Every structure is written in C-alpha cells, then in structure tokens.
Amino acid sequence: MSVDTRGHIEETRLADALSERYLAYAMSTIMSRSLPDVRDGLKPVHRRMIYAMRQLRLDPSAGFKKCARVVGDVIGKYHPHGDASVYEALVRLAQDFAVRYPLVEGQGNFGSIDGDNAAAMRYTEARMTAVAQALLEGIDDDSVDFRPTYDGEEQEPVVLPSAFPNLLANGAAGIAVGMATSIPPHNVGEICSAAMLLIRKPQASVAELMELMPGPDFPTGGLIVEDRATLLQAYETGRGSLRIRARWAVEPGRFGTWQIVITEIPYQVQKSRLIEQIADLMEQKKLPLLGDIRDESTIDIRLVLEPKSRGVEPEVLMETLFRATALESRFGLNMNVLGADRVPGVRSLREVLQAWLDHRHEVLQRRSRHRLHSVDRRLEILDGFLAVYLNLDEVIRIVREEDDAKASLMATFSLTELQADSILNMRLRSLRRLEELEIRKEHAELTAERADLTALLDSDALRWSRISDEIKAIRKAFGAGPLGRRRSELAEPPRAVDVSVVEAVDREPLTLILSARGWVKTVRGHGIDPAAQKFKEGDGFRLAVECQSTDRLCFFATDGRAFTLRAADLPRGRGDGQPIRLLVELSNDEDIVAVFPVQEGARHLLVSSAGRGLLVRDEDMVAEKRTGKQVLNLKEAESARMCLPAEGDHVVVIGQNRRMLVFPIDQLPEMARGLGVALQKYKEGSLQDACVLSSEGGVAWPDPARVRPFADFRDYLGKRADAGRPAPAWATRKVRPKG
Template sequence: MSVDVTRGHVEDTKLVDALSERYLAYAMSTIMSRSLPDVRDGLKPVHRRMIFAMQQLRLDPTAGFKKCARVVGDVIGKYHPHGDASVYEALVRLAQDFAVRYPLVEGQGNFGSVDGDNAAAMRYTEARLTEVAKALLEGINEDSVDFRPTYDGEEHEPVVLPAAFPNLLANGAAGIAVGMATSIPPHNVGEICDAAMLLIRRPATTTAELLDVMPGPDFPTGCTIVEERDAIVRAYETGRGSFRMRARWSVEQGRFGTWQIVVTEIPYQVQKSRLIEQVADLMEQKKLPLLGDIRDESSVDIRLVLEPKSRGIEPEVLMETLFRATPLESRFGLNMNVLGADQVPGVRSLKDVLQAWLDHRHDVLLRRTRHRLEAVDRRLEILDGFLAVYLNLDEVIRIIREEDDARAALMAAFDLSELQVEAVLNMRLRSLRKLEETEIRKEHAALTEERTGLLALLDREGLRWKHITSEIRAIQKKFGSGALGARRSTLAAPPAAIDIAAALPVDREALSVILSQKGWIKAVRGHGIDPESQKFKEGDSLRLIVECQSTDRLCCFATDGRAFTLRAADLPRGRGDGQPLRLTIELSNEEDIITLFPVNSDHRRLLASSAGRGMIVREEDMVAEKRTGKQVLNLKDGESAQICVPAQGDHVLVIGSNKRMLVFPLEQLPEMTRGLGVALQKYKEGHLRDAVVFAQAQGVAWPDPQRVRTMADLKDMMGKRGDVGRPAPAWALRRPRKAD
C-alpha cells in the first residue's frame, strides 16, 4: 500500500515572497514569450510560430491559399497555446499593407482598412506567405537555427528564423510587457541593406554615418517626417526618441480665386474615419475657426478635402491650426528594446541592432556551410564506393550471387565502409551502364570542387563576410526596388514657426485667468480682480490670478518638466467654477502645476529641478499646443521640476534646503530649448528650495516683496555657478517666496 507523503503538507511562506516569485515568473513570461521581438529575426513568438506553421502547411507564395481558420487552428494546436482571436489578429496585421511596411502574409478577402474597419471572420478569409516571409525562412531545413520542443512536447519549433530579410528594422515592432515596452518604426529595406553593407566594410562606422544612407523611418502610409537631424541621430544612438509625422497635403485652386486643401497621406497608425470624427467634433466646438468643411473623397487612395472659411486665409496657417489640434500631426516613439541572442532584453542603438542581425547571419552561414559540408562528404563517400564497384562489376555480381553474407564479403574485398556497401546493395541494375559511370565521375568532380569552396568558407572569415554581402545585395535587389521598395515617407527639416494668433478671429480684451488650488481654471473680464470676491467649490481656494489679453497664449509649467499651452480665448468664462485644467491638458494626478503665465516672445525663464540643475529657456520655446505638452526640462528618477521664474536681470540667487545660499552672474547659465540643465548649486544633502533672477542695480525683493536687498547685503553670498554656497542669513529663512 502506497502513501502520498505530500498530501496535507503545508509550507509556510511569506505572502510578499510568494507574490514576488509568481509575479516575476509572469513578468519574464510576458517579456520573453509575448511582447518583445528578437533582435535577430524581429519577430515575437506568435508571429514566428505562425510563419513556421504556414510553411509546414506548404503555403508558399506560389501555392494556393488556405482558410485562415486552418492556419490559426494549426498555430494554437501545435505551437502557441493561446486564444484563437489573438492569433488571428496577429495574422491579419501581418497582411495589412497599411500597417506593415513589408507584409509577411498575403491575404485574400476582407482584411480591414485604414478607416479602422475590422477584418472578416477567419472562416471567410484565406492566406499564404509572401516572398518576404519566404526569405525569413530560407535555409531553415539546413540546420541553420536551433529547434526546441513545443509546449506539449509532440512537435518542434524554431527558436529563431534564419532571417535573410532584416525584418526588425524593415517592419518595426510594438509591444508592452511588464515594466518595459518596445516601439520600433518601419524602415526602407534598401536603405537598411546599404547601412548593413557599410557596417560590414567599416565596423567602426558611427551612427551618423549610418544615417547618411539610412536617414530615418519609412512608414507604410507615407507622410512627412519633420525632425531635426541632430535629434534623429541622438535617438538612434541611444535607442530612445520620437519622430514627428505630418500629413502630406497640397493646394488645389478653384474658380474665382477659391482654393481647397487635399490631404493624400496621413500619419502612421491614424485611422482615417476617427480622424474625420475628431476634426468634425473640434469644428462643432468652434476650436477650428479657420476651417469651413471637411469631406472624405477617398477611394483606393486617401483624399481628404479641407475647405477654408474664407479664401483670404493662408493655406499654411490653416494647416498649422490643424496640425496643432488634430492627429494630422502625430508622434511615433522610438524605444528599441528587444531581446538579444542571449534572450536578455535591452535598449539598443541602431548600430547594435544592425550588428546583431549581421552576427546572426554569420552564425546561420557557418551552420549551413557545415551542414552542406557533411552532406557533400557523405555523398562523396558513396560515390567513391560506386567508382570502386564499376572497376570490378563482375566480382561484385559474383559475391552478391554466391556469398551468404554479401555485405561482409564486399567490405572485405573492396575495403568499403558500411555506408558504401549499403549504397551498392541498394543500387538498381540499370545503373550499371557505362554512361552512369561517366555521370558519377562528373558529380564526384563537381562535389569535390564544392567541398574545397566550403572548406575555404569555413576557414576564412573575410570570405564569409563577402558571401553575406552578396546575400544582402540580393535581398536589396529583390525587395528594395519597384513599388514595394520605393521610399514612401519624406524627411524634412521642421518648418518655421507660424503665428496663427493674428489669423484667428478673436477680439482683444483684458482678461484675468483664475486657477484654484484643486486645478479649476476660468477667465474673468478685466484686470485688477479682487481675490476675495471670487468663489470656489467647497474645500477649494485661490492659487493664482494671471492678467492677460484674450489674444494671449498661456503657458502652464508642470512638476514633470513639461510645458503646456492654452489660448486665453478658449478658457471658460463667467461666474461659474470653470473647468478642471486636466480636461484641457494631459497631466497625471501625480503631477501639479508650478506656474501659469502669458507667453511673451521677448522674455526668458529660469527653469530648475529639485536636484539643483537649471537653464534659461525662451518663453517662445516653451510653446506646445498639443494636449500632451512639450518636455522642456528633462528629469532623472526621483526628481521634479521646481522653479519657473522670469529671467529678467543679470544675477541668480539660489538657496537650498540645507540653508546655504549662492549668488552668481546669470551669464553663467546656458540658454537651451530642452535639456537637463547645469548645476546651479551643489548639495551633499537636501535639494533646491528656491531660486530667483534679479538685476544688480535694482537689488532683489526676496523673500519679502516689500523689502529690497542690495548687492551689499549679498556680497558674502557671491560665487560661481555650481558652488556649495554660504550659510544663508537669517532674513532669507523667514518666509518662502510668493508665487510669481
């Protein structure tokens, strides 16, 4: 009688340990088996398994189509133990030419549209592989990659595909794992091949030199990429950044001086129907005062017609208002976080990604060469046995007819191996012709020559890289030309800033913008508003009042270092409570507004973080009328933006929480448009408490606005930017500075 010793066994474990262990296992599974692509073939497991399953079903580009339901069934039944809906969605995306730059699946039936329409059910659609997918699989049966058991142990699947096609950069990737994500835009394969061959010729090539031949993304939907080259180089060097995409448009002239704008390409991953809905909603809310109408005249190609309110409006001004308020201008993030050959995730530069693909192709070439060499050696051994037989055919026939153990007798008589004897015994009688002997000698000579070449390939690394270069050139010729290979996206320098305020029909009047402690904002006519007369919701109170004009733009600077722009004319009016500021700008609940001020193109601001780093920024450079704002002050982990004050003067006063003060000339601070800034004051412990800019001649009204401190009061505090400073006088510690 057997006893189950584990029954009733209880092991005490801390809940935090149990949760950590299980969540870590889930996180690693998500990272490695679902969300991040492999740097070598650019595929996630579901895509790799799908392509391999379609190859096993013989769905080659020249074969007939099969139902997608059959493909999905094989994938989830043999390789990918997940739901059929998710697998079919992945299949559909690989077939959409507006979603994938070089489709891996050729679909037949309804596979969705750029309008956002869903694909038909898998029982109605059919699919087969494209030539691009065939290139990814090339050599998979020649021991070029490792295989592993499937989830149930009944089949085997490739760990990675041979990937003769540079799929990761060509088609890009996107995914969200646990604690990390990836976002890689598609690129032009002809340019990728040029960059790869350049890297083979000159391994010390820099990112900037690679970008000379591979200038940036190439999106399936075209559009124009407007980004500074320095920003593009920095993004590809670090593996993180973003690209600004704008719709492609032109002006069509009509009768009697009328005109209309025609949009023929929209940014990548923007749904056309959703875009039209958003524009229509903004027109209804009167937030696009220059636009008269929008029509969709698209057929196969995109054609959106935009009509102005009046023909006196400049087309550039109209489009600028649309770019600022609608997805006609969008950003695509770059985060080249991928799994390496060792299955370790990491953010890689463009050069690292290209080198990883080239190293993979080098490994594939070595494995294929060794596999072919083994096959050639085996065949040569058999041919040597055949030639020995043809010299003594009569003796061979006698042995086979008379000897009891023909195998052993043949091995002894002609010094043959077991492989050779097996081949001789299996030879058909009609192969004993004289002509057949001639063919065998020709094959033997050809294989001997091939063997010499294979040995040279294994022995000389330079020859291998030359062979890889020829393979890349073949891929470039096949996929980098014609309609499929032609570049679709245009790269251009950022356009000059356009002041649209003058074109907007807004009456100029004095306004006072009121912001409450809980983030409610409204505008009241006139200046000199009595703060005591303002009413707020229960538990709320006044934070600040900003006097401006209705034609002004207001800048909100937040603790996450972002700047947001509001139009004073768009703010709610009247005696009500206004509206939450977070409905207008995308600001998380963890962040807060530091200050609010009207933008003046002639003024500058001092921005500083809690770590004591700061810089000078022109107010005009802080303008960003997207809801997501503009990252002006970059921050490190655990830091927050703390100071945004006018930079009108010639000296800076800084004080830290360690009660040390420093005064230094303003000219020691750089003027930047975006960045981490430089050290204002060093802290062994503590953080920046306050900073203010003042003119030496007038002194500083700080911390008490009613009391001005002259340079004589501050002479002991003078120093250089980045110094520790001196102990602050008692008057500097009495009260905090009031909001500007």
C-alpha cells in the first residue's frame, strides 16, 4: 500500500543539506574527473576515450575516423558530458608538445605551440598510437574489472591493464575540490630502468631510483635548473617545485655583433604569448638591455633576441629575461593520485612505481588464470574428441538412431556435457583420420602451456621475471629512437648573475676618483692622470679605482661597515662630484678605507687598528642599502685600518715595534662577519702596516714602484700571532699611508 506524500514537508537544517550535497559533488570531482589513477595514469574521460577508440577498431594500423565519431561514441556510451570538453581532451592527447608520448595520432589541424586552437572535430581525424595500444594490451583476458556505464547498457573498464607506465611518462594535472595534482612527464626508458631496479631490489631508496631516473623529461625540452638535493626531496615527499629555463645560444654576427637564439622554451608556455609578454615589457622599458625580438620559427622553435648594444653581456641579458618573462618558469610537483583502493593520496616516486608494478603483477595473474581456464576447457574438449575418434561409426549410429543423442554419447563414452556438445557441434568434414593427428598435436602443445601457466601462478619469482621481461620490451619499443631520446637537459643551478646594473646599457670603462675630503665621481676611460683632475679648494686626490660601468663598487669604512654603489649611479664628468656621505649613511667621524669593484669569488683581508684580521668574500660585503653592512666587528676605540685584496698565499705584517712576521694566509679564518683573529703579537703598540704576498710573484711593498721577491721575506716566516723578527731597513723606511 503506497503512502500519499503530497503536501508533506520534511524540515532539514540548511548546513546539513549543503554539507551532504557539497560532499557528494566533491567526491564526484575527485574520483571521477580530476585525479588520475596511479595504475594507468588516466582520468575517466581519457580512459573512456581510449576504450571507445578500441571499440571503433582505431588501431595504429587501421585507418583514421572523424573525431566527431569518436566524441559521439564517448559521450553517448560512456561519458555524459559536453562534446567540447571531450574533444579538448582528445586534442591534447594528440599534441606532441603537450604530451610526452601521445596516445592519439591526429590527422588535420590539432593546434600548435603558439596557442592556436584545433580545427572543429568534423574536420579532424584520429586513431590510437602504439602507446595507447600498449595501455589496452590484455584487456580481453579478464585482466581488469568492468562496471556498467552510466545508463547500464554498456560495460566499461575500471582501469586499463597499462603495460606502459603512463602516469610518470605523460604526467598529469588537475584541480579537484580541496586537492590538486601536478605530475611532470618523464622519459619512459628511464622509468623502465628504475622499475626493473625496484623489482630486483624491492627496498631501493628514492635516491637509488634517481640514479636511473634523474628527473622530468618535458616534451618541449628546456633546461631543468635544480640541484639534485631539491629534486630528491620532491620525489621523496611527492611535493616540490623545479625551475625550467629556455635553451639558448649566442650566434656571432658581422663586425663583432651577436644575437641570442632560443630553440626550446619551458613546458606549457605558449610561444605567441611569450613573444607578446616580451614585447610589452620592451614597450614599458622594463627590458633596457634588449633591442629587438624576432620569431623565425618553422616546425622548430627559433626566437632571435638582439641586444641594444654589443657591449651587453649575454648572460646579463638572459638573466633579466629569465627574471621578468616566462623564459624561466616553475613546475609545481604534487603527486596526488587515486590508489588501487580509490583513496587519494600524495605518493613518493618509489610508491608510484611500486603501485604500477603491483598492478602489472595483478594483471599478469588474472591473465594467466584466464588463459589457464581457456586451456583447461580446450583440453577437455580435445580429450572428448580423442575418446570418440576410434569409434566414429558408433558416434554416427547414436546420432542417427537415438532420441537423446547427447545423453547416449555421455553414457557410452563417459563424456562430460561440454565434450558431448562439442562432438555434436562438430562439422562432418572434420570426421577424418588426419584430424586426429592435428588434435593430438594441439593437445600436446596445450598440455605444455598448461604446465608453464601452473608453474607461473605458483612461483612469485617467475611472475616478477616475466614482468621484468615485459618492461624490457616496453623500453625497447618506446625508449629508443627519436621518441625515446631525452629532451630536457638536467643542468646545474645557474650561478648568480648581477642584473642590478641593467640601466647601464653600455658597458664602458670608468675610473672612480675619491678626493681627500670624500668627494666621489667617475671619469670615462682608464689610465687617468690624477694630477689632471680638478678638486675643490683645499681638497685633493686620495685614490682612483678603474672599473666598468656595469660594476658594483664596495666602499669599506673605518667603522667596519661595507657599502655598495653601482658605478653607473655615481656622478660623472669633470665637475667636483658628490660627497660620499650623501650617498651612504656615513658619519663625519668615519672615513673611507678602501674602494674596489665587487668580483664573484674574490676575497679581501680586513684588518683592524688592534691588529686583528679576517678574510671576507666580496659577495659577503655587498649591501645595497644606505646603512651598509657591518662586516668587521670592532671594540671600543678601535677602527678598521686596511682592506687588502687577498691575491696571494702569505700575509706580511709589521708592527710599530719594527718587527715583521710572514705567515700563510690559510691560517686566517674566512667569515662573512666577525671580530677577526690576532695577526701579530705585541708587548706594546699595535700594527703599523700589512700586505698580501704571493710566493710566486712577490709583492710591490712597501715601495709600489719595486716588486720584492718572496726570497726577501723567507727569513721572517712563522705562525700567525707570533712576535716576528726585527724588520729589515727597507721595510721600515717607508710607511704605507692609511687607506
């Protein structure tokens, strides 16, 4: 008896209703749309598409069919969604710049790396590739489960057998509700090698797997500029980020000119949008080093960049482009996939490989059982044939005379129902003597195959050996030739390139002039005569430093602070210049000790008035702010005395007590900041002068006009902080002035 529910209203809390419905939507998005399966690496739309193409017999050796036909079958039988979204998914599987190993072979316009759309599906045609065929291999052998389609009229596979490691080979990307996935493509030859290592050594670490599978391999090539430690952490945790840079080279031109040619761009970067981005930045004058960009691409990418001046360093020009444009991009790695239990989770490289191997192991077992069942059935039929072949006349009599021929055959020859049916269904022309020999031959072959299948199912080692052989075949088929060749190069992380001087377009020689009262300016050219320079009344020349307009200059002050100024920003010309105290925060009680161009890898010896010193790398003294950076720590009433280039292997110090000491420079600590250590021991007084000495070439000290060989200093060798020996007359005759 039915209950009349007309007018019945059931109250439900809005929060409960929304929660229930949103949870159902979220689960549908996660399970049936956005996240790939760890076993075959496919989302439902891709899996259904490949299966539909198989049903249409679109094998690699078959002819093409219209994409509209494929899309129609997919949405009509398996995937009840819009035709536009399904066609977009099909197009992407055919684009060799979007998919490392395409699953669809397209005929017609399937778009381009410029971002052009594919032609309408009524104009394009498609069929499966050998890779897609490998994903389907064995699907008719009960290797995977099937389920009813959305309308219950058809059956579709829950997962594909996946002889090809599709998840890692082609990667995946998707955004679900509350979670996302982003897996880069890899080289299938390397994946297979790593998988075979995992079979041989189930406890292999991610680091060991990465020896064979060092990193992603993008279809568009490019350079992966991340260190091994970063990649290792990403593959161990399943989350990380890696940088991809365009591949470029310098092409020389006529009369000393040159241009940069880009032949590979980062993955998922559209070339046309990249050119538009660069052109917009040039129009906004945010790329002052770049003169022009041209697209000379045909099938292969060729972007030509022309500098504004041939004095520009190519590395500096490219660094500005890498920082401002998509010529360098980041790929976020997030290996969030659905497991065999349909539960999403972030997995490490080893877990993803192991899940694929476990799936292949299950597929092998199911295929072997299915084949064993077929062999047993056929052997049973053949046994029945052999049982009656010696009594064909009796069989013919029973068929002609008995009312129930099947029951009589079973009783007369002790046959099973299957054997009796097979005999009754046999064609008359098969009833000949020669057929018996063929039956016995087939029986022997199947008996041997049955023994092999039984041994395979009983031995775990034999099964893994068979899987290893199958993986070798996949590596041979897809890991060699142009398709299998690695495209992305794993490069070392780029060294730091100073682009703070991009406004100084022209690289030209400059000479910095610092006056006695602290006025600074630059003059074009080198070899400047200080006597020819003009200074304010009462002022005079202090020091000159030759540099380039693209250099950064370090000013080291008596309070132990270092300041960095760009040579291009300093006042130029024949005028008086500008007080250094207006450019940096330096009090009237402090002064500049030394000025030098910052050079990567170079070191300087910093010495305090108390006779302590330490070695500091130039890059550790860089401080592009007005307040500078405290490098040499000082005690009360102390000051920084010297800043000497550490271009040698020994240090010479002389005290006010006229004693001299020479010791190896490696006895000094190298620090980014510190108080320093004692250079020489004094009972009274402190340090008077010091220099850095090269045992190969000597040093121009104390007289800058004369180079003293190392032999002149050999008698004064000792250990750091020794008292030293009385200095020779030539060493005390002239004292180096401060600064």
